[in-house]
Amino acid sequence: MGTIKIHDLSFRYDGMPQNIFDQFSLNIDDSWKLGLIGRNGRGKTTFLRILLGQLDYHGEINTNVAFTYFPQPVADPSQATATVLLKIAKLDPSELWRIQVEMDKLQLADDVLDRPFATLSPGEQTKALLAVMFSESGTFKLIDEPTNHLDVAARDVVADYLKGKQGFIVVSHDRHFIDQMIDHVLSIDREKIQLFTGNYETWRREFDKTNASEKAEKQHLQTEIKRLDATANQIKQWAGNAEAKKSQLAYKHQGRVMMDKGFLGHKAAKIMKRSKNTLNRTETAIDEKKSLLKNIDEMPQLTMNFQPPHQQHLLQVTDLQVGRNGMTLNQPITFELKPGQRQVLLGPNGNGKTTLIKAILGERHLITNGTVARSAKLKISYLTQNFEALHGSIEAYSASDAIELPNLLNMLRKLGFERSAFATRLEDLSMGQKRKVSLARSLCEPANLYVWDEPLNYLDVITQQQVENLILKYQPPMLVIDHDRDFVKAIANLPVIEVRRP
Numbered sequence: 001m002g003t004i005k006i007h008d009l010s011f012r013y014d015g016m017p018q019n020i021f022d023q024f025s026l027n028i029d030d031s032w033k034l035g036l037i038g039r040n041g042r043g044k045t046t047f048l049r050i051l052l053g054q055l056d057y058h059g060e061i062n063t064n065v066a067f068t069y070f071p072q073p074v075a076d077p078s079q080a081t082a083t084v085l086l087k088i089a090k091l092d093p094s095e096l097w098r099i100q101v102e103m104d105k106l107q108l109a110d111d112v113l114d115r116p117f118a119t120l121s122p123g124e125q126t127k128a129l130l131a132v133m134f135s136e137s138g139t140f141k142l143i144d145e146p147t148n149h150l151d152v153a154a155r156d157v158v159a160d161y162l163k164g165k166q167g168f169i170v171v172s173h174d175r176h177f178i179d180q181m182i183d184h185v186l187s188i189d190r191e192k193i194q195l196f197t198g199n200y201e202t203w204r205r206e207f208d209k210t211n212a213s214e215k216a217e218k219q220h221l222q223t224e225i226k227r228l229d230a231t232a233n234q235i236k237q238w239a240g241n242a243e244a245k246k247s248q249l250a251y252k253h254q255g256r257v258m259m260d261k262g263f264l265g266h267k268a269a270k271i272m273k274r275s276k277n278t279l280n281r282t283e284t285a286i287d288e289k290k291s292l293l294k295n296i297d298e299m300p301q302l303t304m305n306f307q308p309p310h311q312q313h314l315l316q317v318t319d320l321q322v323g324r325n326g327m328t329l330n331q332p333i334t335f336e337l338k339p340g341q342r343q344v345l346l347g348p349n350g351n352g353k354t355t356l357i358k359a360i361l362g363e364r365h366l367i368t369n370g371t372v373a374r375s376a377k378l379k380i381s382y383l384t385q386n387f388e389a390l391h392g393s394i395e396a397y398s399a400s401d402a403i404e405l406p407n408l409l410n411m412l413r414k415l416g417f418e419r420s421a422f423a424t425r426l427e428d429l430s431m432g433q434k435r436k437v438s439l440a441r442s443l444c445e446p447a448n449l450y451v452w453d454e455p456l457n458y459l460d461v462i463t464q465q466q467v468e469n470l471i472l473k474y475q476p477p478m479l480v481i482d483h484d485r486d487f488v489k490a491i492a493n494l495p496v497i498e499v500r501r502p
């Protein structure tokens with residue numbers, strides 16, 4: 001049995017004001033099934049990249065374990081899937097069966113092997129890349145967010161599959177998913193990193209207990225900080241008065257200064273010295289208490305620039321079918337959307353849900369059958385599934401979308417986005433942070449109707465909850481694609497539509 005020994009690991013990206021990891025030590029057994037959790041941008045992907053040897057760090061990592069990473073980069077997705085997979089696995093074509101065995105367990109049909117990798121749905125790509133990863137034995141697997149593009153059924157298949165494996169770290173924001181297979185949890189919190197033995201539920205119970213006592217402690221701390229702040233202010237004022245008195249006296253009694261200094265001046269100086277000491281002590285106490293508060297995550301109520309529509313009929317979709325390259329992707333769908341109504345589209349990946357949304361938003365060339373009637377003058381906020389528009393600075397992004405920068409930044413802060421990441425170029429942000437930038441834009445821009453394509457993808461658990469609360473508070477009309485069962489159940493108020501293949 002091998003161990004991965006991490007000792008005093010410290011790391012920060014260039015230009016970051018503080019370390020992501022600060023003298024962190026941990027031993028990981030290579031038989032563990034470790035769930036790595038934590039809010040967006042805390043350093044989960046960074047940790048995996050450090051283990052892979054892709055980043056320069058301080059400290060020591062001792063192990064003879066070899067690591068592999070999911071999702072593996074695909075050099076040329078236009079090539080046949082078999083070619084792509086063999087190349088990643090560094091296998092001879094005669095050994096393709098090794099990958100096929102795993103594909104079979106993941107319920108991925110062999111016919112994808114002949115198709116160009118790029119034409120596979122994101123869910124199929126995920127399964128194919130996992131199959132390659134596990135076709136190789138003897139490596140420790142680093143699996144970074146495998147569920148993002150998986151529909152409900154595929155999530156269950158992959159969870160079942162990983163249950164039968166050991167020796168991996170899996171990063172995921174889907175609690176149901178990781179709870180099915182992990183035996184250890186590594187949680188990256190604001191101020192500390194903690195290891196638990198058990199699954200997500202065990203960790204959650206422990207976490208809730210700590211949180212409850214921390215919350216009580218937090219209220220106490222906040223009262224205490226307020227009191228100390230008031231004391232500090234009083235002292236400052238008092239010291240200021242004493243100082244003023246001193247100079248007043250010195251001024252009034254010019255010529256007789258020596259006497260006053262010897263008496264009143266001396267007294268004032270003594271009082272001031274004492275009060276300055278008290279002030280320093282009070283300020284240190286405030287800092288200490290504030291740092292204790294830092295590990296507790298806030299969940300502020302989000303806001304949206306929702307402008308209730310005046311129209312009664314927002315959207316009428318009748319027998320709609322869409323297609324790409326002359327191929328119809330779905331069975332006809334029909335629905336009507338009125339104010340306050342939320343329609344969710346579900347269904348396996350690759351069934352054209354995103355194409356449907358694009359057609360509804362006005363790309364008429366995608367329609368092969370049926371009609372879309374949309375109320376004119378309706379302001380629609382569209383949250384896309386991809387991050388292609390995200391590059392350059394946050395300032396430039398907000399300017400190009402005509403969103404006030406302070407509003408955007410304020411929204412990002414509410415979403416738990418660390419201030420220190422504002423200076424990071426958008427293309428360098430973590431996946432969840434990118435998602436938050438797009439989401440913040442959608443929440444800031446004025447809109448009568450929201451069309452969101454997989455809004456919860458990549459978002460951490462706290463933010464997922466915030467988004468759900470927001471929708472229930474504002475009750476905006478929406479058209480949503482998402483795979484998260486709890487979320488869909490909470491927000492949909494029209495019967496969910498299953499998008500099926502023709």
Ligand SMILES: Nc1ncnc2c1ncn2[C@@H]1O[C@H](COP(=O)(O)OP(=O)(O)OP(=O)(O)O)[C@@H](O)[C@H]1O
Pocket residue numbers: 013014020038039040041042043044045046047418421424428429430431432433458460
């Ligand atoms: N190449 C880079 N240059 C500068 N900063 C970076 C770079 N890559 C990541 N970061 C920053 O480092 C921090 C950690 O990023 P990382 O991708 O490890 O987060 P994560 O925990 O995986 O988040 P998520 O849940 O969103 O995937 C973030 O603040 C991110 O913006």
Ligand SMILES: [Mg+2]
Pocket residue numbers: 044045046144430431432
């Ligand atoms: Mg990540």
